[in-house]
Amino acid sequence: MKLARRLVRWFRVVSPPAWAVVLALFVQLSFEALYRFTLGLNDDEVARTLGQASDATVVGLTFAYALFRGLAFHPALQADYLAWLALTPWRSPKPLPLGPVHVLAQDLVVLCLLEVLLLDAPFGFRPLLPAIFFFVLAGCWAVFVWSTGPRSAAYEVGYALGAALWVASFSYVGGGACLVVTWFLALHRFLQSFAMFPWETFRARRQRERERRSRPHKGQGLTSEHTTWGWAFDVLSPQQIEELPRVDRLMLSGLAGWSAFAVLSHSQPKVFEPATLVAMISLCAGAMYCVRQVFRHIWSHLPPIGLVGRLFTGRLLIPSYDVALLPVVYFFGTAGIARFLLDKNLAWSPQYVLPAALTVFLLLMNLACPDLERWRLTCQARLSAWSYAGTKSEFEQL
Amino acid sequence: MIELFGVTQHYGVRPVLREITLTIAAGGVTAIVGPNGMGKTTLLGVMAGVLSPQQGEVRINGLRRRGPVDEELAIRRQVAYLPDQPWLPKNRTGREFLFGVGKLYDIDDARLLDHAERLLRLFQLDREGDWPIRSFSHGQKKKIALSAALITDCPLLLLDEPFGGGLDPAGILALKEVLKRLAKMPGRTIVMTAPDPSLIEELAEHVLVLRAGRIAAFDTPDGLRKLAGDGGALTDVIGRLTFPEARDAVERYFERGPS
Numbered sequence: 001m002k003l004a005r006r007l008v009r010w011f012r013v014v015s016p017p018a019w020a021v022v023l024a025l026f027v028q029l030s031f032e033a034l035y036r037f038t039l040g041l042n043d044d045e046v047a048r049t050l051g052q053a054s055d056a057t058v059v060g061l062t063f064a065y066a067l068f069r070g071l072a073f074h075p076a077l078q079a080d081y082l083a084w085l086a087l088t089p090w091r092s093p094k095p096l097p098l099g100p101v102h103v104l105a106q107d108l109v110v111l112c113l114l115e116v117l118l119l120d121a122p123f124g125f126r127p128l129l130p131a132i133f134f135f136v137l138a139g140c141w142a143v144f145v146w147s148t149g150p151r152s153a154a155y156e157v158g159y160a161l162g163a164a165l166w167v168a169s170f171s172y173v174g175g176g177a178c179l180v181v182t183w184f185l186a187l188h189r190f191l192q193s194f195a196m197f198p199w200e201t202f203r204a205r206r207q208r209e210r211e212r213r214s215r216p217h218k219g220q221g222l223t224s225e226h227t228t229w230g231w232a233f234d235v236l237s238p239q240q241i242e243e244l245p246r247v248d249r250l251m252l253s254g255l256a257g258w259s260a261f262a263v264l265s266h267s268q269p270k271v272f273e274p275a276t277l278v279a280m281i282s283l284c285a286g287a288m289y290c291v292r293q294v295f296r297h298i299w300s301h302l303p304p305i306g307l308v309g310r311l312f313t314g315r316l317l318i319p320s321y322d323v324a325l326l327p328v329v330y331f332f333g334t335a336g337i338a339r340f341l342l343d344k345n346l347a348w349s350p351q352y353v354l355p356a357a358l359t360v361f362l363l364l365m366n367l368a369c370p371d372l373e374r375w376r377l378t379c380q381a382r383l384s385a386w387s388y389a390g391t392k393s394e395f396e397q398l
Numbered sequence: 399m400i401e402l403f404g405v406t407q408h409y410g411v412r413p414v415l416r417e418i419t420l421t422i423a424a425g426g427v428t429a430i431v432g433p434n435g436m437g438k439t440t441l442l443g444v445m446a447g448v449l450s451p452q453q454g455e456v457r458i459n460g461l462r463r464r465g466p467v468d469e470e471l472a473i474r475r476q477v478a479y480l481p482d483q484p485w486l487p488k489n490r491t492g493r494e495f496l497f498g499v500g501k502l503y504d505i506d507d508a509r510l511l512d513h514a515e516r517l518l519r520l521f522q523l524d525r526e527g528d529w530p531i532r533s534f535s536h537g538q539k540k541k542i543a544l545s546a547a548l549i550t551d552c553p554l555l556l557l558d559e560p561f562g563g564g565l566d567p568a569g570i571l572a573l574k575e576v577l578k579r580l581a582k583m584p585g586r587t588i589v590m591t592a593p594d595p596s597l598i599e600e601l602a603e604h605v606l607v608l609r610a611g612r613i614a615a616f617d618t619p620d621g622l623r624k625l626a627g628d629g630g631a632l633t634d635v636i637g638r639l640t641f642p643e644a645r646d647a648v649e650r651y652f653e654r655g656p657s
Binding site: 012087 | 475501
């Protein structure tokens with residue numbers, strides 16, 4: 001009894017909530033039980049399908065566990081925890097009170113248990129679980145390094161993960177070796193980001209900006225930026241628009257394309273069709289991104305004349321305003337060209353066309369769209385009433 | 399020792415603290431009292447480093463708050479701040495949380511185990527200590543948060559309304575006794591806010607009365623009674639200091655009959 005209690009306490013450090021564990025086990029064991037049952041009925045087709053579903057569930061559970069371990073205990077994801085931690089004398093490498101963010105022996109035990117669940121899977125299938133676990137973990141760390149540490153380090157890890165995935169498409173051993181090297185690189189960068197605590201997260205920057213707008217005098221703080229305090233009525237000035245630097249936009253666009261290319265290199269049409277999947281995801285994400293970008297511009301700045309007015313006056317285009325609609329042109333343009341190249345007559349490989357189209361679309365969106373602040377100041381537009389008199393306007397908030 | 403020099407704090411364009419200059423000597427309990435919205439929590443937040451004042455500066459044992467990194471870290475090792483609504487890890491047990499906090503403050507393992515046990519027993523959480531915090535009641539959450547502040551062994555405790563938040567009578571009694579005894583230990587200073595002066599009457603050696611963002615009075619309870627020209631209960635004394643027109647206001651209310 002004591003041993004069991006100790007074991008539970010030992011596992012609790014990394015374990016997901018009990019309901020999640022029970023649900024996961026229920027789903028997996030149900031598939032496994034059905035598979036075993038159909039084996040006895042001599043229906044090979046159904047048994048094979050259920051066996052694959054059971055194995056896929058284990059892969060999914062590994063992915064979910066890695067995601068949980070990557071995200072659940074990091075302070076940057078929980079604003080209250082981060083704020084509390086920043087008030088304590090915590091410094092890396094002291095243990096984090098909510099839970100560990102690095103890999104522990106418990107994680108390896110969980111991986112072994114998941115391997116046990118892959119009862120009838122071929123031996124070559126087994127390294128997939130640790131590969132998924134460490135890949136997802138490194139991916140999560142890269143995201144955290146991006147938001148808390150030097151972004152260049154996050155790009156290193158992101159591109160290296162893509163490379164590991166790509167190499168694995170023609171050599172599992174090579175891919176595994178790449179993943180090991182990338183994982184240690186990610187770990188190193190991750191630990192470096194913790195050494196930089198307290199971080200300049202987006203929330204912290206917004207808080208500082210709010211403070212800056214309400215400071216009457218200069219003062220000194222923990223960082224040099226704290227010396228740029230304004231005066232009390234700065235609060236009445238418009239908020240600054242925070243945009244990503246161009247180099248980051250460039251790197252992120254490239255990373256999206258590179259990741260798509262790496263995924264598409266694992267084309268196994270009999271198992272699943274990555275090209276269709278990537279195309280669908282890209283189209284949905286691209287459309288949402290496009291709508292967001294257009295809406296950001298036009299919600300507060302309406303066109304000077306409506307569609308009917310344009311037709312009657314012959315002013316079909318109002319260039320200074322209509323540049324805000326460029327994302328729509330880019331979206332349909334790149335999607336159309338990609339569709340044309342994938343046509344049966346040309347038969348270009350989707351492995352090259354889709355990543356290229358995605359990269360070009362993102363580059364155009366990020367580097368060839370009007371700058372929001374500049375557009376707002378110079379375009380021919382009508383200010384919408386809700387932008388300056390609604391409940392969300394800055395004047396109302398005051 | 400806590401020193402504040404000309405501290406002014408405002409939220410947006412609304413001033414909350416105006417030119418506060420004061421020194422709280424090491425040792426004993428100091429209570430900050432005053433009507434709602436007069437800046438008690440803000441003043442404690444400024445001392446805790448949660449807020450950096452727009453004007454003036456705060457020094458803790460001679461070290462400047464939110465100044466150089468080394469000084470700020472040295473201060474954090476000496477100060478435990480308990481806000482009114484503290485962060486708690488909902489999926490961890492109370493005991494795990496206490497261990498985690500103790501580790502942050504470099505408390506020795508043996509001392510930590512023993513102290514956590516005693517704190518859980520003190521607040522009648524010895525059974526619930528192994529339950530996830532999300533299953534705690536409102537008052538139990540307050541108790542575990544208080545325990546977390548106490549387990550740090552910090553010489554300076556800044557407590558925002560420690561007696562509020564659904565604490566039961568047994569908890570209030572336990573906390574009162576603990577704070578009383580801690581305050582007698584050499585080098586231990588406790589600063590706390592309290593909306594109800596009756597709770598701190600037998601506890602506080604010094605009382606700081608805030609009114610409209612300024613210090614209306616800062617003295618011992620007896621000193622405040624002399625200042626108010628009355629030897630009554632501390633609640634009445636503080637009421638008169640913070641709202642001298644209180645009696646007139648009551649008279650005016652009943653002028654046309656108590657309808």
